[in-house]
Amino acid sequence: MSNKPNLKLKDIKVEIEGREILKGVNIEIKGGEIHAIMGPNGTGKSTLASALMGHPKYEIISGEAHLNGEDLLEMEVDERARAGLFLAMQYPSEISGVTNSDFLRSAVNAKRGEGNEISLMKFIREMDSKMDVLEMDQKFATRYLNEGFSGGEKKRNEILQMMMLKPGIAILDEIDSGLDIDALKVVAEGVNSMRNDEFGCLIITHYQRLLNYIKPDFVHVFMQGRIVKSGGPELAERLEAEGYDWVKEELGIEDETVGKG
Amino acid sequence: MAENVPDYSDVPEISDYKYGFRDKDVSVFRSKRGLNRQIVEEISRMKGESDWMLQFRLKALEQFEKMPMPDDLNSKWFSLLPGDLSELDFNNITYYVKPSERQGKTWEEVPDEIKQTFDKLGIPEAEQKFLAGVSAQYESEVVYHSMQKELEDQGVIFCDTDTALREHPEIFQEYFGTVIPTVDNKFSALNSAVWSGGSFIYVPPGVKCEVPLQAYFRINSENMGQFERTLIIADEGSFVHYVEGCTAPIYSTDSLHSAVVEIVVKKNARVRYTTIQNWAPNIYNLVTKRAVCEAGGHMEWVDGNIGSKLTMKYPAVVMKGEGGKADILSIAVAGKEQHQDAGAKVTMLAPNCTATIISKSISKQGGKVTYRGLAKFGKNSEGSKANIKCDTLILDGESTSDTIPYNEILNDNIMLEHEATVSKVSEDQLFYLMSRGLSENEATQMIIMGFIEPFTKELPMEYAVEMNRLIKFEMEGSIG
Numbered sequence: 001m002s003n004k005p006n007l008k009l010k011d012i013k014v015e016i017e018g019r020e021i022l023k024g025v026n027i028e029i030k031g032g033e034i035h036a037i038m039g040p041n042g043t044g045k046s047t048l049a050s051a052l053m054g055h056p057k058y059e060i061i062s063g064e065a066h067l068n069g070e071d072l073l074e075m076e077v078d079e080r081a082r083a084g085l086f087l088a089m090q091y092p093s094e095i096s097g098v099t100n101s102d103f104l105r106s107a108v109n110a111k112r113g114e115g116n117e118i119s120l121m122k123f124i125r126e127m128d129s130k131m132d133v134l135e136m137d138q139k140f141a142t143r144y145l146n147e148g149f150s151g152g153e154k155k156r157n158e159i160l161q162m163m164m165l166k167p168g169i170a171i172l173d174e175i176d177s178g179l180d181i182d183a184l185k186v187v188a189e190g191v192n193s194m195r196n197d198e199f200g201c202l203i204i205t206h207y208q209r210l211l212n213y214i215k216p217d218f219v220h221v222f223m224q225g226r227i228v229k230s231g232g233p234e235l236a237e238r239l240e241a242e243g244y245d246w247v248k249e250e251l252g253i254e255d256e257t258v259g260k261g
Numbered sequence: 262m263a264e265n266v267p268d269y270s271d272v273p274e275i276s277d278y279k280y281g282f283r284d285k286d287v288s289v290f291r292s293k294r295g296l297n298r299q300i301v302e303e304i305s306r307m308k309g310e311s312d313w314m315l316q317f318r319l320k321a322l323e324q325f326e327k328m329p330m331p332d333d334l335n336s337k338w339f340s341l342l343p344g345d346l347s348e349l350d351f352n353n354i355t356y357y358v359k360p361s362e363r364q365g366k367t368w369e370e371v372p373d374e375i376k377q378t379f380d381k382l383g384i385p386e387a388e389q390k391f392l393a394g395v396s397a398q399y400e401s402e403v404v405y406h407s408m409q410k411e412l413e414d415q416g417v418i419f420c421d422t423d424t425a426l427r428e429h430p431e432i433f434q435e436y437f438g439t440v441i442p443t444v445d446n447k448f449s450a451l452n453s454a455v456w457s458g459g460s461f462i463y464v465p466p467g468v469k470c471e472v473p474l475q476a477y478f479r480i481n482s483e484n485m486g487q488f489e490r491t492l493i494i495a496d497e498g499s500f501v502h503y504v505e506g507c508t509a510p511i512y513s514t515d516s517l518h519s520a521v522v523e524i525v526v527k528k529n530a531r532v533r534y535t536t537i538q539n540w541a542p543n544i545y546n547l548v549t550k551r552a553v554c555e556a557g558g559h560m561e562w563v564d565g566n567i568g569s570k571l572t573m574k575y576p577a578v579v580m581k582g583e584g585g586k587a588d589i590l591s592i593a594v595a596g597k598e599q600h601q602d603a604g605a606k607v608t609m610l611a612p613n614c615t616a617t618i619i620s621k622s623i624s625k626q627g628g629k630v631t632y633r634g635l636a637k638f639g640k641n642s643e644g645s646k647a648n649i650k651c652d653t654l655i656l657d658g659e660s661t662s663d664t665i666p667y668n669e670i671l672n673d674n675i676m677l678e679h680e681a682t683v684s685k686v687s688e689d690q691l692f693y694l695m696s697r698g699l700s701e702n703e704a705t706q707m708i709i710m711g712f713i714e715p716f717t718k719e720l721p722m723e724y725a726v727e728m729n730r731l732i733k734f735e736m737e738g739s740i741g
Contacts (some may be wrong), residue, residue, distance in 0.1 A: 081698035093693040097711030110698035
């Protein structure tokens with residue numbers, strides 16, 4: 001097998017508290033590729049992100065998911081992370097009393113494994129340089145993890161973690177929401193700096209805006225808990241210009257959401 | 262994760278208690294079990310004490326015998342039974358053990374077996390880093406004691422309490438028993454009758470001790486009470502930070518630790534007293550700690566309670582002079598069959614005093630934590646303020662927490678704030694940390710470390726490291 005990371009989903013179905021939200025998702029993301037999943041609110045996009053990372057609230061009831069050929073669904077959350085999956089969360093938790101840098105170093109070391117810990121100096125140098133890219137003040141290193149961060153600061157912090165952990169496959173869940181245009185550019189720059197064959201990315205977003213700065217290779221439209229249409233970057237542009245109605249019309253969908261009632 | 266069954270296989274059993282090693286008994290004198298006049302006389306004679314102290318002890322013994330078992334440990338405002346003392350048998354305790362004839366002045370003079378115990382506890386290592394003076398209590402008598410010349414030159418007295426009684430009788434007699442009178446409670450009476458060892462510190466006016474003074478206590482005999490007595494006097498405008506850490510080995514029957522700590526904070530002086538106690542799970546830890554602050558005096562208690570069967574401890578500050586200041590910061594961790602009944606007492610008797618109390622408690626595996634606090638504003642406490650914050654983290658469904666604040670307010674122009682929170686480790690927090698590669702255990706530990714960080718950040722570096730190690734050890738595998 002090549003070194004390129006690979007995430008392959010086959011007919012993934014997910015329930016929350018007994019209600020089916022995802023109704024058969026198929027997608028393959030390889031190193032070097034950036035995929036965007038777009039869709040209106042309530043169609044199950046974020047559920048896909050959390051379920052793949054293994055949030056205990058979401059139950060995958062059928063389907064297959066493989067990360068670099070290994071069964072993702074057999075892994076605990078932390079094993080998924082160490083295997084190279086990353087989720088930039090829409091609402092990252094706040095952890096009081098734990099500094100950003102302590103947390104990041106623990107995470108980096110958890111991935112590197114015992115006996116292979118990063119030296120403190122090297123870690124600091126690396127974090128400093130990534131924070132520069134993201135135009136984050138150095139004081140964020142010593143602030144408590146996400147505590148009192150603004151929405152935009154949290155998003156930058158998620159990208160900082162991604163850049164430090166260097167995952168093979170990253171899922172960015174609405175990383176653009178709540179960002180002004182300058183912050184958006186900075187975050188996009190962070191993501192673009194990682195673009196290479198060892199990195200594949202799935203961007204989940206409502207808006208095409210972010211995709212002006214991170215050019216996707218593939219665009220997928222998400223409705224009723226699955227991908228209903230796929231295409232290239234031009235699909236995103238059309239969605240931005242015309243909205244989602246034409247897709248619904250084309251596919252005969254009346255209500256694009258899932259799990260209502 | 263959701264379907265994870267709690268795995269308690271890693272949880273330290275009683276026999277695994279980290280510092281539960283027991284050394285060969287090297288004591289040269291050991292009193293008989295139980296307590297009576299003869300034993301108290303024997304202790305005093307062994308120590309070669311003056312008649313003054315013997316009479317003090319005997320009077321205390323009488324008072325101890327007269328006082329009822331407390332349903333209230335620290336005076337009448339504790340109307341509830343704080344902890345279960347029913348299994349505590351005063352007749353099954355050895356009240357005095359003298360480990361060796363003389364006190365070691367240098368490390369080389371300390372007997373090897375005792376030294377090995379200290380080696381296991383990492384004392385010499387610690388000394389190299391931070392210590393200004395070490396006064397380590399092994400069983401009832403201080404055996405090792407060194408002090409930097411610098412402190413001596415400044416006129417600072419730092420020795421064990423027995424030595425202070427012999428060598429500094431005037432200053433000793435002036436303050437001993439003035440902050441915590443013998444009759445304060447049954448356990449202060451007991452301590453007054455049989456006390457042995459502890460630390461004595463006197464800091465002359467204007468002298469500021471740059472480095473913390475430290476002592477290490479250890480109970481090493483089954484059923485032996487540890488009744489140390491500490492007295493600190495910070496004269497006007499002075500400053501001292503005293504640090505004490507305790508570990509105790511495990512034994513099959515119950516052991517009693519009942520200390521009395523008296524602090525005198527003179528005008529504009531500041532004293533910080535830091536304790537970390539990690540008692541074995543069969544120890545009754547019943548400690549009376551109190552400071553009296555004169556005008557502009559500042560007392561800080563930093564108090565960490567881990568382990569023990571039952572801890573009842575409420576560091577207190579009585580602010581007698583205008584602008585007195587009290588900061589009390591504590592953590593308590595209670596595990597299986599443990600009860601931490603801890604808290605703080607502040608009494609404001611003069612105008613413009615301020616008190617800040619921060620209490621952090623963690624209960625797990627059926628452990629019980631109680632915050633019991635008193636905020637008292639006297640008639641003359643015009644313009645005084647107290648701010649009390651109690652946070653509890655409960656790690657499972659079988660563990661419990663209580664907050665019992667008492668307020669006594671005799672002045673209308675004061676401010677009192679009380680805030681209490683109870684929380685659990687949330688699923689989303691765990692998910693977040695685990696999604697970055699931390700195991701469930703590591704993630705839980707990180708959340709707990711964060712919770713007690715306001716406490717650990719106040720500790721000297723090496724203690725913070727030790728504290729984190731202890732907490733990690735305590736928390737290992739305790740989450741399902």
